[in-house]
Amino acid sequence: MIEYKNVKKVYGDGETAVTAVNDVSFKIAQGEIVVFLGPSGCGKTTLLRMTNKLESISGGTISVGGRNIREIDPVRLRRSMGYVIQQIGLFPNKTIFDNIAMVPRVLKWDRARIKERVGKLMELVKLDPELYSSRYPVELSGGQQQRIGVARALAADPDILLMDEPFGAIDPINRDKIQDEFMRLQARLKKTIAFVSHDIHEAIKMADKIAIFRGGRLVQYDTPEVILTQPKNKFVSDFVGADRALKVLNLIRARDAMNKNPKNILRADTPCPEAMKFFSEKSRTSAIVIRDDKPIGYVTPRLVKFEEGPVSDVAEPYQVFVEDDEPLRDVLSSMLMDSMTTYPVVDENGSFKGSITYQNIQKKILELYEDDTD
């Protein structure tokens, strides 16, 4: 756990003094990712660098695990935290192995333990130790280098990670991938992470909580959902963007918006005339066809009209299945592209969980914004 209490950072003195961080107080809970977000010069990076004493503290206190860091030797403090920076900073004169082994060596671990640890970390960040251990940083791509940067930071298994725009220099496609990988890693490791970013998309994707800074002050500290749906002031709403409703769609999973007990489902062996009756009685225009708990397609009155056999014979297969953890943004995008109005939602085994329509999505968004007016 990291706690900031009235933290202040002033550069210079007298008339030329510049306050980079001004009276900032908040807590980062154990196992959470908090993204420090804001425009450049807002003090987010300074605050991060104060956390491992790369910058001195002008006022207030920062405590880590309940201890005031003023009382901890900087070198020891830093060894208890991982540090990842945008420029990656792998040592070009050392092999990948030696880069990762840096901190364990400083801590005087024995050889066998270091070797085992480095191998494990490389597998964790999905780089084959056999293939990459003896290579040099310059032989790796930017994305691979930053994976090693993360592995190096995790080497001595610190509880805390400080990350300063770690994925900022990586091209957009690989950035998305490395972010996903990092989130999977974090789901297992549960580190306490302070993460500096100026990218609202990244913040929404990664953060348990977002701390928005402006001119050295903390403007709002909340979960991404609350930041998007209830921005505290114009600065925050401008910063998160006019399309914040669309951004919220990234945060909500299909399972949160879907209809769990849809009425318009038909078993695969339902005869077509019966389906026709179902359509006219319930005045439905389509139905999902289910066989053995799995959706196999859909039927419409036009498809079953004049048919005699089971609906499975005439069902149109779905081009896209929505997985229950898919963000609503992707679901909506599929709907727009395929001009489909209803999708079945499945879990990772392909079992039917519910259905999702445009109305479901809209209803969910409205629900969130209703809190706004309270």
Place this chain on the structure above:
Amino acid sequence: MEILNFIRENFDQALFLTWEHIWIVFLSLFIAMITGIPTGIAITRNEALAKKVLNTANILMTIPSIAMFGIMLPVLAPMGWGLGKVPAVIALVLYSELPIIRNTYIAIKNVDPALVDAGRGLGLTRWRLLKEVEIPLAIPVILAGLRTAAVMNIGIGAIAAYIGAGGLGVFIQQGIARSYEAMIITGALGVSLLAIMVDSLMALLERGLTSQGLKIQGRQ
């Protein structure tokens, strides 16, 4: 032909003078190295001091060698070291300081600040960071400075014969005095060959001590 005869007849002396020359040059280079490299590193932490040190070394290097030996004569004479190898070595040390200090300073300064930041952030001590990262990265440039100093010292070392320091300059000095062409050319050739050989050896050393990772980086 005349030269070959001269060398044949004075082979022992030629060998001895070469050895003497090497000895003076390398002793001074060694002293300059163990003082210059730490100085170069130390001044990277203090801009104001760096300026002063580099300026002083710069001025020292502009003094012509004959004048330098002349200045040293009255300074060291009270201790009985006015002539001979001692003033020669001292002068060579002073001349070597600039290329060594300057190259060390520049090389350490040029280490990517992101690497220093990453290293500190990982919890490396100042000393450890120097040893593991900054010095290995600076090695090629530091060695280039040593190489410059070594080649320069071989040349200036020839002049030290005038203050009785020995070395291959003896052939040149005495040859001039006696208008003995073969003797002059033998001395001059010896000094030149020595310089070329040392230069190549230092180049090899430079390659040997540069990290594999940096070489790959250089190729890209």
